Amino acid sequence: MKKALVVLPTFNEAGTIKKLIEDILEQNKKLSNWEVDVLVNDSLSTDDTAKIVKELRKKHSKEIYLLETKKEGLGKAYHQAFVYAIEHIQPFVIIQMDADFSHNPNDIPSYLDKIAKGADFVVGARYIKGGSIPKDWGIHRKLLSVFANLTIRLGFMKLNIHEWTNGYRAIKIWLIKDALDHIKNYSGYVFQIAMLDYAIKNDAKLAEIPNNFIDRKYGKSKIFVSQYILQILAYIFTHSSFIKFIIVGFIGFAVDFSFAYLFINEFHVTKALANMFSAEMAICVNFMLNNFWSFKDKKIAGGFFAFLTKFITFNFVSSGSIIIQGVGLSLALRFIGDRTINLFGVYNIGSWIVYKVLIIAFIIIPYSYILYNKVIWKKK
Numbered sequence: 001m002k003k004a005l006v007v008l009p010t011f012n013e014a015g016t017i018k019k020l021i022e023d024i025l026e027q028n029k030k031l032s033n034w035e036v037d038v039l040v041n042d043s044l045s046t047d048d049t050a051k052i053v054k055e056l057r058k059k060h061s062k063e064i065y066l067l068e069t070k071k072e073g074l075g076k077a078y079h080q081a082f083v084y085a086i087e088h089i090q091p092f093v094i095i096q097m098d099a100d101f102s103h104n105p106n107d108i109p110s111y112l113d114k115i116a117k118g119a120d121f122v123v124g125a126r127y128i129k130g131g132s133i134p135k136d137w138g139i140h141r142k143l144l145s146v147f148a149n150l151t152i153r154l155g156f157m158k159l160n161i162h163e164w165t166n167g168y169r170a171i172k173i174w175l176i177k178d179a180l181d182h183i184k185n186y187s188g189y190v191f192q193i194a195m196l197d198y199a200i201k202n203d204a205k206l207a208e209i210p211n212n213f214i215d216r217k218y219g220k221s222k223i224f225v226s227q228y229i230l231q232i233l234a235y236i237f238t239h240s241s242f243i244k245f246i247i248v249g250f251i252g253f254a255v256d257f258s259f260a261y262l263f264i265n266e267f268h269v270t271k272a273l274a275n276m277f278s279a280e281m282a283i284c285v286n287f288m289l290n291n292f293w294s295f296k297d298k299k300i301a302g303g304f305f306a307f308l309t310k311f312i313t314f315n316f317v318s319s320g321s322i323i324i325q326g327v328g329l330s331l332a333l334r335f336i337g338d339r340t341i342n343l344f345g346v347y348n349i350g351s352w353i354v355y356k357v358l359i360i361a362f363i364i365i366p367y368s369y370i371l372y373n374k375v376i377w378k379k380k
């Protein structure tokens with residue numbers, strides 16, 4: 001028998017907690033290889049949540065655990081529960097679940113099934129086939145949820161992961177142990193994103209299963225939306241190699257133009273030669289910034305020669321993007337046309353500028369990002 005521990009963070013969930021714990025423990029009847037226990041971390045609810053849990057413990061002292069902590073946010077509550085579970089309960093897997101019945105306890109066996117089949121981290125996904133968000137959610141709530149997930153997916157350029165924010169998950173204890181140091185910095189709801197990001201970066205085996213999120217019927221939501229949005233954006237900005245790669249791209253562009261300008265106007269070098277110099281300067285700057293910042297988790301190791309080999313390869317990849325731009329632009333000019341486009345009735349720009357921007361956005365960025373990840377900064 002392996003132990004699965006369902007962690008329920010609670011703040012004023014007296015309307016649901018009794019039935020929820022009973023429904024969770026009921027799952028034991030369906031499971032022959034698992035023992036399912038419950039750990040409630042109650043952050044000093046002002047209603048009867050803790051009292052109800054204590055009452056239930058009289059009958060189920062071995063299956064129900066209760067922690068009572070100060071209210072310091074969802075992430076903090078999970079962190080405290082994880083530390084307690086590791087020290088005192090030692091389950092094989094932890095299931096995270098909201099205590100307001102938004103997550104159906106009858107789904108627990110499906111999560112455990114995925115874990116038994118080898119997944120380290122199972123996410124209940126609302127945005128895949130078979131999953132859903134509540135129909136009766138207001139439009140702003142729907143938009144917030146959809147856009148938050150989309151922003152994170154694009155921000156991390158991880159298109160195969162469809163759900164980042166839902167809190168119905170099963171995670172193997174070894175992964176939680178490893179992640180403790182990382183997630184302790186995120187005390188709010190953004191902890192969910194930090195936990196999944198850590199799992200991806202550490203090559204955990206992920207699985208998504210459809211989740212039908214049910215709107216809460218009792219109690220109040222604790223989410224503070226504007227703070228949550230800011231925390232999400234800050235997290236992506238500080239942890240996404242894709243965003244950093246884009247910023248480095250802009251810096252490279254600025255370096256290229258500034259040096260070309262300087263060589264041509266100050267040092268009177270010929271235009272072609274000046275542009276070759278400036279392009280190489282930009283390549284050097286991009287390589288260093290990507291190595292020591294964007295992809296610093298995968299920094300080139302193996303000494304000077306490994307570094308030099310990668311630098312030369314990087315030059316080839318960069319030359320590839322120059323060639324793609326040249327060929328793409330001449331094809332577009334030839335087949336779509338070379339004309340002047342009037343913007344907002346004010347500016348006239350050559351159509352080549354539009355082509356160039358589109359080629360960079362839809363060909364050069366994916367081309368470089370994929371090759372950087374697959375060739376230059378490969379995972380060890």
Ligand SMILES: Nc1nc2c(ncn2[C@@H]2O[C@H](COP(=O)(O)OP(=O)(O)OP(=O)(O)O)[C@@H](O)[C@H]2O)c(=O)[nH]1
Nearest residue numbers: 009010011041043073074077098099216221222223
């Ligand atoms: N212990 C503890 N639990 C919390 C805290 N904040 C939220 N929770 C619990 O975390 C779970 C999710 O919080 P909710 O307020 O339901 O957030 P949500 O599900 O995103 O929002 P709704 O759809 O409005 O319910 C619930 O079980 C809450 O009681 C906290 O600071 N401490």
Ligand SMILES: [Mg+2]
Nearest residue numbers: 098100102216
């Ligand atoms: Mg909820």
